Amino acid sequence: MTRPVPAIVILGNGSLAIARKIQQRYPDALIHGLAERVEDVDRSYHEFGATLRQLYQQDTPIIALCAAGIVIRTLAPLLLEKGAEPPVLAVAEDGSAVVPLLGGLGGVNVMAREIATALEVSAAITTSGELRFGTCLLNPPSGYALGDLELGKRFVSDLLAGHSVRIDGVAPWLDQAQLPEDPQAQRSIHVGSGEREASANELQIYPRSVAVAVSAGVADLPDTIRTTLRQAKVAVQALACLVAADTEMACPALREAALELGVPLRFVTAASDVGALARSAVPDATISATTHDIAIAVANQPLDVAQIGRPRGRLAVIGLGPGAAELMVPAVKAELARATDVLGYETYVRMAGPFRPDQVLHCTDNREEMQRARHAFELAAQGRSVIVVSSGDPGVFAMAAAVLEALHESSDPMWHSVDLEILPGVSASLATAAQAGAPLGHDFCVLSLSDNLKPWAIIEKRLDLAAQADLALAFYNPISRSRPWQLGRALEIVAQHRTPETPVVLGRDIGRPGQTLRVTTLGALTPDQVDMRTMVLIGSSTTCVFPRVEGGDWVYTPRWYGTKPAS
Ligand code: SAH
DSSP, X not given: OOOOOOEEEESSGGGHHHHHHHHXXXXXXXXXXXXXXXXXXXXXXXXXXXXXXXXXXXXXXXXXXXXXXXXXXHHHHHHTTOSSXXXXXXXXXXXXXXXXXXXXXGTHHHHHHHHHHHHTSOBOOOOHHHHHHXXXXXXXXXXXXXXXXXXXXXXXXXXXXXXXXXXXXXXXXXXXXXXXXXXXXXXEEEEOSBOOOOOTTEEEEEEOOEEEEEOTTOTTHHHHHHHHHXXXXXXXXXXXXXXXXXXXXXXXXXXXXXXXXXXXXEEEOOOSSHHHHHXXXXXXXXXXXXXXXXXEEEOSSOXXXXXXXXOOOEEEEEEOBSSOGGGSOHHHHHHHHHOSEEEEEHHHHHHHOOOOTTSEEEEEOTTOHHHHHHHHHHHHHTTOEEEEEESBOTTSSSHHHHHHHHHHHOOOHHHHTSEEEEEOOOOHHHHHHHHHEETTSSOEEEEEOOOSSSOHHHHHHHHHHHHHTTOEEEEESOOBTTBOSHHHHHHHHHHTTSOTTOEEEEEESTTSTTOEEEEEETTTOOGGGOOTTEEEEEOOTTOEEEEOTTSSEEEEOOSOOSSOOOO
């Protein structure tokens, strides 16, 4: 199990050097810097409070290079809501102090020591048990689970009060601890996967050493698994993962059961029975309690789940929005963080970054859409978490349809088992419209003027009918070097149905550096004002323009049509 990657948050250039030093200790961590004050960071943010709260709510460990008080005040409103919390640390801007603030059970003290070592200072540890014993007994390393937190707290205060302790079972991480050990002690730290009665004299720690192989057909899977474990006297806390046959990969009941039990779900090649599944998943485990539907595999140390079979692959087709980070939906941000592989046209892949060193980028030429879609499925079918990147919305003249077409054409059950999701984005027409006002405020028609994938005759026909129907028009792919004359022809067709005064909005590189927005008219519009990075919005007969106080114009198409309703 890997620890979550921390976020290093800074407010100014003064702390960048210290931030980089900390980043050397956590190479996957990204440095988040305040946009107006710091350049050359991995992520820019505009609002410190909102950023910190979002990271906290996403369970991201936070290393904030600022005063502890700022962090406390920022996160205070969230503290009561939450059970488990990520580690949160304040580090002095000059690197002279490391203060663990929250997340004692999430390993904040371990991180504080790691950072302090990197900065050659000592960490401000205030947890008594930790100070006395050199480790937090209530926070066993990954691969182990604490039995009961409340009993555990009492147990630790007993030890602090002078009781001695013996270790019962294998606890390699306690070798370095300074515990008041005594083989005759009444109190014990018990490490084992067997189910035990809760006792105040025992700190129970379960190695996550158990895999349960299941067949998807079982009714009420989570309860059946719990009952079977109980009957086998195996603690449910020792459960490391569920295992199923790869032929059942897309089964929702399996996914829900794993979610409810809070463990990962892994798949192995289908076998004659669940016992065989369990054996192939964990070859050196003891297989017990094999029923027709469930088999329990108990290993003698924590399982490395990443080595067991493979996960269900995921393929997310995402839209970045027009470019600006604020216009990217949070679901897309989360998906970018979880991806193992990123596919797309190089410009968009770069726009979606930065990525961690462990994330594989597959940049391709813009034209190879179907090939890219098939490549994405091949990777996802191996159990990887794949992203296909589009700008704007992936369903608008972009990759989502190509991905679905590739799936539709395939008879490979592994492709159909992939966890496929399309995540929307702000499309260029909507981003441009919003900056101009509301030119698409009434019925409108979206067209691509590219005749690469459709005959020009159909474009002319649709333009003619849409213009005749008095719809506002949004043109994607309006012009390119290989399609120089098409826009001029399109404007001629529109002009047959609209007056020269019809408002036109030209948005170029909207949401990207150097963006421009122009409001003009149909009569004044010429193709040389437009390039392939431009969105062309043409108003309907009701579209209006009026000046803004700060300069430029507002453009809108009213909600009503025909006669204005009385207000
Ligand atoms: N899926 C994208 C559109 C891809 S087609 C989306 O939903 O936005 C590419 C065309 O979209 C370009 O030729 C241009 O007309 C338009 N476009 C894309 N991004 C743009 C931006 N940031 N500003 C203006 N137009 C843009």
